Amino acid sequence: MTRGGFAGRVLYVDLTKGTVRTEPLSMDLAEKFIGGFGLTVRLAYDRITPGTDSLAPANPAVIGAGPLVGTNLPSTSRVYAVSKLPSNGTVSWCGAGGVTFGYLFKNAGYDHLVIEGRAERPVYLQIMDDQVEIKDAGFLWGRTVEQTCETLWRDIGRPLGVIAIGQAGENLSAMSLAYVDRIATIGRGGFGAVLGSKNLKAIAVRGTKGIEVADRKAYRRLSGELFKSIREYPYLKEWQRLGLLKSFSQFPVEIYEKIKQRRVACVSCPAGCKDVVQIQDGEFAGLTAYSSSVVNLFTPMLYGFKDYRQSVKLVYDLDGYGLDMFEFFGVMNFALALAEKGLIPRREIDPEIVINSLDSMTAWARKTAYREGLGRVLADGFRGMLAEFGPEAHGSAPSLVKGMHPYVGPGSALTWNLFGTQELGQVMDPRGPHVGAGGSPTYFARRPLEVFPKHLTRMGVPSEALARILPGPAQDQGPRDLKVGRLLKYSHAWFVTLGSMGICARAQINRFYSAELAAELYQAVTGIPTDLPGLRRKVDRVWTLYKMANLREGFDRKIDHLPEQWFQAGGFKNYVTDQPLSREEAEEMINDYYDEWGWDPETGIPSDRQLKNLDLTDL
Amino acid sequence: MSKYQMEAAPENCTGCLRCQLACSDLYTKAFNPSAAFLSVELRGPACSIFFTDDCTECGVCADHCFYGALQKTLKEAVQ
Numbered sequence A: 001m002t003r004g005g006f007a008g009r010v011l012y013v014d015l016t017k018g019t020v021r022t023e024p025l026s027m028d029l030a031e032k033f034i035g036g037f038g039l040t041v042r043l044a045y046d047r048i049t050p051g052t053d054s055l056a057p058a059n060p061a062v063i064g065a066g067p068l069v070g071t072n073l074p075s076t077s078r079v080y081a082v083s084k085l086p087s088n089g090t091v092s093w094c095g096a097g098g099v100t101f102g103y104l105f106k107n108a109g110y111d112h113l114v115i116e117g118r119a120e121r122p123v124y125l126q127i128m129d130d131q132v133e134i135k136d137a138g139f140l141w142g143r144t145v146e147q148t149c150e151t152l153w154r155d156i157g158r159p160l161g162v163i164a165i166g167q168a169g170e171n172l173s174a175m176s177l178a179y180v181d182r183i184a185t186i187g188r189g190g191f192g193a194v195l196g197s198k199n200l201k202a203i204a205v206r207g208t209k210g211i212e213v214a215d216r217k218a219y220r221r222l223s224g225e226l227f228k229s230i231r232e233y234p235y236l237k238e239w240q241r242l243g244l245l246k247s248f249s250q251f252p253v254e255i256y257e258k259i260k261q262r263r264v265a266c267v268s269c270p271a272g273c274k275d276v277v278q279i280q281d282g283e284f285a286g287l288t289a290y291s292s293s294v295v296n297l298f299t300p301m302l303y304g305f306k307d308y309r310q311s312v313k314l315v316y317d318l319d320g321y322g323l324d325m326f327e328f329f330g331v332m333n334f335a336l337a338l339a340e341k342g343l344i345p346r347r348e349i350d351p352e353i354v355i356n357s358l359d360s361m362t363a364w365a366r367k368t369a370y371r372e373g374l375g376r377v378l379a380d381g382f383r384g385m386l387a388e389f390g391p392e393a394h395g396s397a398p399s400l401v402k403g404m405h406p407y408v409g410p411g412s413a414l415t416w417n418l419f420g421t422q423e424l425g426q427v428m429d430p431r432g433p434h435v436g437a438g439g440s441p442t443y444f445a446r447r448p449l450e451v452f453p454k455h456l457t458r459m460g461v462p463s464e465a466l467a468r469i470l471p472g473p474a475q476d477q478g479p480r481d482l483k484v485g486r487l488l489k490y491s492h493a494w495f496v497t498l499g500s501m502g503i504c505a506r507a508q509i510n511r512f513y514s515a516e517l518a519a520e521l522y523q524a525v526t527g528i529p530t531d532l533p534g535l536r537r538k539v540d541r542v543w544t545l546y547k548m549a550n551l552r553e554g555f556d557r558k559i560d561h562l563p564e565q566w567f568q569a570g571g572f573k574n575y576v577t578d579q580p581l582s583r584e585e586a587e588e589m590i591n592d593y594y595d596e597w598g599w600d601p602e603t604g605i606p607s608d609r610q611l612k613n614l615d616l617t618d619l
Numbered sequence B: 001m002s003k004y005q006m007e008a009a010p011e012n013c014t015g016c017l018r019c020q021l022a023c024s025d026l027y028t029k030a031f032n033p034s035a036a037f038l039s040v041e042l043r044g045p046a047c048s049i050f051f052t053d054d055c056t057e058c059g060v061c062a063d064h065c066f067y068g069a070l071q072k073t074l075k076e077a078v079q
Helices: A028-034 A036-049 A101-107 A145-156 A191-197 A218-232 A236-247 A253-259 A294-303 A308-321 A323-338 A358-370 A381-389 A421-428 A449-458 A463-469 A484-501 A515-528 A533-551 A583-596 A609-611 B016-028
Strands: A007-012 A019-024 A060-067 A081-084 A092-094 A112-116 A123-128 A132-135 A163-167 A179-180 A185-187 A199-206 A262-265 A274-278 A288-291 B006-007 B039-041 B045-049 B068-074
Touching: A019 A132, A019 A253, A028 A036, A028 A463, A028 A484, A028 A533, A036 A060, A036 A081, A036 A092, A036 A112, A036 A123, A036 A484, A036 A533, A036 B068, A060 A101, A060 A191, A060 A294, A081 A191, A092 A185, A092 A533, A101 A199, A112 A308, A123 A449, A132 A533, A132 B006, A145 A163, A145 A199, A191 A199, A236 A253, A236 A262, A236 A274, A236 A294, A253 A274, A274 A294, A288 A294, A288 A308, A294 A308, A294 A323, A308 A323, A308 A358, A308 B006, A323 A381, A421 A484, A421 A583, A449 A463, A463 A484, A484 A515, A484 A533, A484 A583, B016 B039
Parallel strands: A007 A112, A123 A199
Antiparallel strands: A007 A019, A060 A081, A060 A112, A081 A092, A123 A132, A163 A179, A163 A199, A179 A185, A262 A274, A274 A288, B006 B068, B039 B045
């Protein structure tokens, strides 16, 4: 059988030396680590020296797109990056709906990009098929994400996939993100700063080579069935109309309809969850904003903004600077608490910190992005603030997990209080709180347990594990025994499955896929013989290696910290019983999680035997 | 003579390029939007859809569109 899916090359860029080179993709490694997410982890593991500072030239930024990216399978555009990030120093995955970047990168003839070193002055990387150049970016430095992307599109032309950073990344903020095609974010935890520390303002790519599949007959059959199931899905049109807003009833649909300009899809996606909106009236009439979802643009309303136009304007500014909105609000609330306690000198509080004021938040966003005044501390996120303001500050900190603000939970942006895999996943993902890996709430929240087996089987949970996750009446155990920790293992495995292929993990999309289908598609596209047990083993290998990359840095169970606020009044509740969650219950879930992986519950470390079984002993 | 009359409705387009992917796959046996016989250009709120001179009006692009941005109509029906 011929091979397909993979572009077949890895591009290496050394910004210190100013050199680029390509190497053939090792098909041995590709088979072993699937591709995309998995292979990105593997390539990063090889090149990260434990203890390296996240902003040092030696910290690599490794980017990759899976073997399904570039085909027309639904929502196969995902782009992943792995690097050490400054918010907490962990080896972190970063992911984005790749918009046009993923397919253009693959079409240029590359599966992965490894960036190392630091350029002497600001540069951007221009990849036009085989022509790769490190170009001067003096004219882009100091500009917003929007200005950077628009300038590159104007000067180079389209199609052009762009990953770019704003001023927050340039100034090495731990809260900085990178952006894909200005509309999708990649790298909560400071990936923008990693690129900024390399003096790399942007990566621009265009490719024209094409992606072939190995078994066209099988591909046609499988993809045809998949498309049919999507076309027949009764809620497809509603998703296309509202996107994530469908799941956020607190935001007004009529306002969205008023400002909606266009829904934007990543390449090959039938759901199109991204938004372009334009404010129609008032002070900001004519302002056009882009976002992964309008839900992000409305999120400041969860923090007390009364006027949606002001909410959109603030997020527009944060996106321009390349600042993570969730972390920004967490840090500003912390700064306010410290100011009220007198722990921040009065003269530093300029202007007043008013969380629901556009003027105040806009000023603080700018100060943070440029590290002006107190912004020099805020830019370093919670880690920097706790170091600056001493032990007294700890008592005023909001809930923190691995040095970052959880996005779901008491005091967070998303305040639902059921403790499921997504919520525990904020602690158990080695990188800390981030959307995606722990599973989606929209599958499970308050769904009857009877629907779980079907869904869990679809996402690849072996039948013998179902009994450990969902003990049934035959075992005289009630439904309160949903084992969130055990289930989380398989949420992580499902995330690896999707990410390593290049499939979007959003609930609206992954519901049409199954682990079985993923194995069949992988075989049809790549030509690599694959069955479900074999795929499961590879998936386990990938997540285990990701864990090891962090254990190697000293991040064992000791940093799996459960915030006290989660167990206080108004905290999380048991997923099934709706009773307040206790710390003991949650700690037991962590034990379960490690036990399900077969890792030592005391430390989180895999056994030598397990590493041997996964063929990871050479590491 | 081609069978279909093609019509584009750029206002419905999301830039997913499923049309270009399908076209290139049919005619080049590879997914390569740059080789497709139509081109979608999305610039924020604005969108243009062009058919090249090589377009055979086979309609495969419309078959793969999920958003109603491309329609094919039998020429007999049009006449």
